[in-house]
Amino acid sequence: MSGTYLGMPAFPEAAREAVGNETLRGNLRHATHTIRAKRAKAVTEVSDWTELREAGKRIKDHTLRHLDRYLEQLEESVTAAGGIVHWAADADEANEIVTQLVQMTGESEVVKVKSMATQEIGLNEALEAEGIHAYETDLAELIVQLGKDRPSHILVPAIHRNRGEIRDIFRAEMSEWGRPAPEGLTDTPAELAEAARLHLREKFLRAKVGISGANFMVAETGTLVVVESEGNGRMCLTLPETLISVVGIEKIVPTWRDLEVFLQTLPRSSTAERMNPYTSTWTGTTEQDGPSTFHLVLLDNGRTDTLADEVGRQALRCIRCSACLNVCPVYERAGGHAYGSVYPGPIGAILSPQLRGTGSEIDASLPYASSLCGACYEVCPVAIDIPEVLVHLRERVVEGGEVTREGNKVVLRPAKGHAAERAAMRAARWAFTHPGALRTGQRAASRTRRFHPRTLPGPGRAWSGTRDLPPVPAEPFRDWWLRTRGGKDGAK
């Protein structure tokens, strides 16, 4: 069920359902507000946060500007360390590569951890189609998978579930997938965690192939880095004989030194921890230790095209900390599923329409899924100006323009359904560049004020369904000013 959710309705419709779901709103509100407050505290503990944020931004920008060079360096160092590098231009190619790699091992089961990239490309479904079962081992991912559900948060994919729901899912589904839930399982966190641990342990010990993502890739040594809280990732990275890491090409940093910045900003921004409990790094293969075969699949899937966009490319700086989700008032009410992608919240609203294009209804609506309040930009540890990119993408939706798709420059036509709005914007622009016309309009509105409804027809109904309109005043300001000259020298 995970992967790319094509055929999604536009954001407003998808959000409507979430807004009306009291349990969901309660779960989300509680979770986001708790982590929000903790993050703010964790950040104030660091005296040079502003500098760290700026450094993170610079390192990422520098890397992206020379991405070709660093990718080649990475390939060389991974190969030198005994790994095998594969390049995947898009989702299909990546899925094919991974499927073949698994088939070569003769296995029909894999354990997975920490990989949004594989959800982005729908790897689990692709594997399933070839008879290979993929087991998610991150606790929240496990809940999502057992619940035949979709992730709704970058860091806490099951944020939309509460403890009671999780217990029900464990009781009903675990036996289908492996070790059943213990008898009389309650919804206390300790019991739920223990049930998951037992269930997963069995899989770790059995699995011969592991699939992971990575938070960072260090070009100078070919090292991959995963930061996590549970330790399940470390099991996945070390126990299987074959490890396949699928990573977006933008996850590179030039040197180990650069990690210093992100290992401070990422945990504080994401889990509000000073340091995450587990940081695992692996470099190629090592005799008698860990997997004996290591494959790195470097995924493009729209990233190079995104890089070609001057304003939008900053989205590729993202380190997936999820701070922007936790602070976003729209995410808090709409929930993660409304964004129609494994990347929800503010970052999803700017990343998905760039990686996938603005062709579908959901992707064309995502740039509008924001009140532009700016809270996301304020918390982002790599200073992505999300509101700026949102407005830039809105422009692409309503005005069209030149974009890069699959390496080629193409001119997009404006998306459908904006004709009336465009006409209104043009008319308003005309009136606003003709002050006389504006005044005539204001006077007409004032003269007919008694007849104005407090509710609106047409698209305005959305407003007046839940709010009252202000009454139109008897006299617009400019007429008062003309009449009184600002109260200075009497009527004119």
Place this chain on the structure above:
Amino acid sequence: MRVALFLTCVNDTLYPDTGRAVVKLLTRLGVDVDFPMAQTCCGQAHYNTGYRHEAEPLARHFSDVFGEYEAIVTPSGSCGSMVRELYPRMGERARAEGRGDTLAATLAPVVPKTYELTEFLVDVLGVTDVGAYYPHTVTYHPTCHGLRGLGLGDRPRRLLQAVKGLELAELPGADECCGFGGTFALKNSDVSAAMGTDKVRNAESTGAEVLCAADNSCLMHIGGTMTRLRTGMRPVHIAEILASTEEEPAV
């Protein structure tokens, strides 16, 4: 000092009382206020909805109308941030599109001279006690563009705290967006309404009679939600509170 009042199209049309209050307040503080009649709209709604090319003529018009003044004062955090933050960006984008520096050069003069009202009072005039009297309990909502765009900080609260008779009640979740967001309120009305409702419920919990902000667009959304939820609270623009005196109190 020749100061121009940029009232904004929304205030001019729907909230003339705010304009009258600004004129009264600044005149009381000895400022010579002018209202250039040719002014219209800064282009924010166009720009933020994705119609940057429709917003450009409005920005040019703004610069033509206001370019000559020493200072431009506006009682709107969001329109203020449009001029200060987004006009330079429009210039940059035009340059990136190969249209030279003309737009940037046209817009540049107005950018540093544009002040949101509370900024102008505190930073330019150097006052926090404007001699106002307003015997009501007030809670203050810092609007997003004022708070994060312009960085108004505690200027509005300092001004309010100095008002005689006014009791300031802290608003829980003050820096959370009210859900207006221009066309967002229309395009994502369910989410917008949910945000507005939470803002109003938080305001209600303070027991204040009045919710005050430095932007009538947000106040329109919050106020419309207040009457719909029958809270009995009123939205009031900060200019109207600051203009209120013992001799001529605002209601």
